[in-house]
Amino acid sequence: METLLPFLGKHWKEIAIASLLFVVSFFWWQDHKGLVNAYDASVESFETRIKDLKESYKRETERKQEALEEYKEKVESLETEYSEYKSTIVEVKSDRIKELVRLRMENPRQLIAEIEEKFHFEYIE
Amino acid sequence: MSILNKILFLVCLLCAPTAQASEGRFTLVPQAGIVPFEATCFDTEATAKLLTWKEYLEQELNQKCLYEKRSMSLDYKLVIENIEITLDETRARTQIEIDTRDKELEELRNIIKKNKKLNIPVVIASAAAIGFGVGFGTYHIASK
Numbered sequence: 001m002e003t004l005l006p007f008l009g010k011h012w013k014e015i016a017i018a019s020l021l022f023v024v025s026f027f028w029w030q031d032h033k034g035l036v037n038a039y040d041a042s043v044e045s046f047e048t049r050i051k052d053l054k055e056s057y058k059r060e061t062e063r064k065q066e067a068l069e070e071y072k073e074k075v076e077s078l079e080t081e082y083s084e085y086k087s088t089i090v091e092v093k094s095d096r097i098k099e100l101v102r103l104r105m106e107n108p109r110q111l112i113a114e115i116e117e118k119f120h121f122e123y124i125e
Numbered sequence: 126m127s128i129l130n131k132i133l134f135l136v137c138l139l140c141a142p143t144a145q146a147s148e149g150r151f152t153l154v155p156q157a158g159i160v161p162f163e164a165t166c167f168d169t170e171a172t173a174k175l176l177t178w179k180e181y182l183e184q185e186l187n188q189k190c191l192y193e194k195r196s197m198s199l200d201y202k203l204v205i206e207n208i209e210i211t212l213d214e215t216r217a218r219t220q221i222e223i224d225t226r227d228k229e230l231e232e233l234r235n236i237i238k239k240n241k242k243l244n245i246p247v248v249i250a251s252a253a254a255i256g257f258g259v260g261f262g263t264y265h266i267a268s269k
């Protein structure tokens with residue numbers, strides 16, 4: 001204590017400057033730390049945003065793909081249905097043609113009546 | 126000669142049979158039969174095809190119309206669905222932007238709050254005053 005006090009009395013200015021420098025450095029470090037934290041917060045925010053946006057775009061593409069697949073299935077089903085109808089109608093018409101040909105041989109009067117009804121043509125004997 | 130021609134033409138016009146008002150005429154012609162009027166002759170098969178065509182025309186066209194309608198409906202449904210998906214995801218993306226920015230701002234505010242507590246000029250002045258105080262105090266103590 002006896003040696004410390006004279007030392008402090010002699011070098012108080014240097015000690016004061018050193019203390020000041022230490023305190024200023026500490027606060028500068030604190031300020032720098034704040035800036036680094038702000039930078040980290042921005043980076044983290046950007047990374048989160050990019051990740052979520054990527055997920056959103058991926059989800060959008062998947063949903064659109066699903067919708068397209070569903071559309072393709074429905075169109076295919078519709079085309080199959082229409083194609084089946086066309087095949088059926090061809091068969092039905094073929095049967096009907098045969099029936100009318102038979103009608104011409106077996107019952108011409110009936111055929112005449114049908115032509116008159118369908119086309120409104122006048123029958124001449 | 127030309128006057129005679131004109132007279133003959135007029136006579137032909139006057140004596141021509143009256144135009145038929147009916148929509149058409151037909152007759153059933155046996156093999157090697159004679160038709161009582163100018164005609165276009167279809168055989169039994171062709172006649173049957175014509176009759177069948179007429180019978181099923183409406184049904185076929187209705188079916189075709191229905192098919193086209195359903196096909197168009199599917200096309201437009203797909204377009205609308207795609208627009209809805211884009212709308213949903215655009216909303217979601219906007220929300221993501223807002224949320225992440227809010228979070229970032231909150232963090233930055235917290236950092237600023239922490240730094241605001243430290244008033245650097247006051248800190249320097251205080252440190253200098255304390256340093257001088259300690260120094261002077263020590264000096265006086267040491268002098269005594």
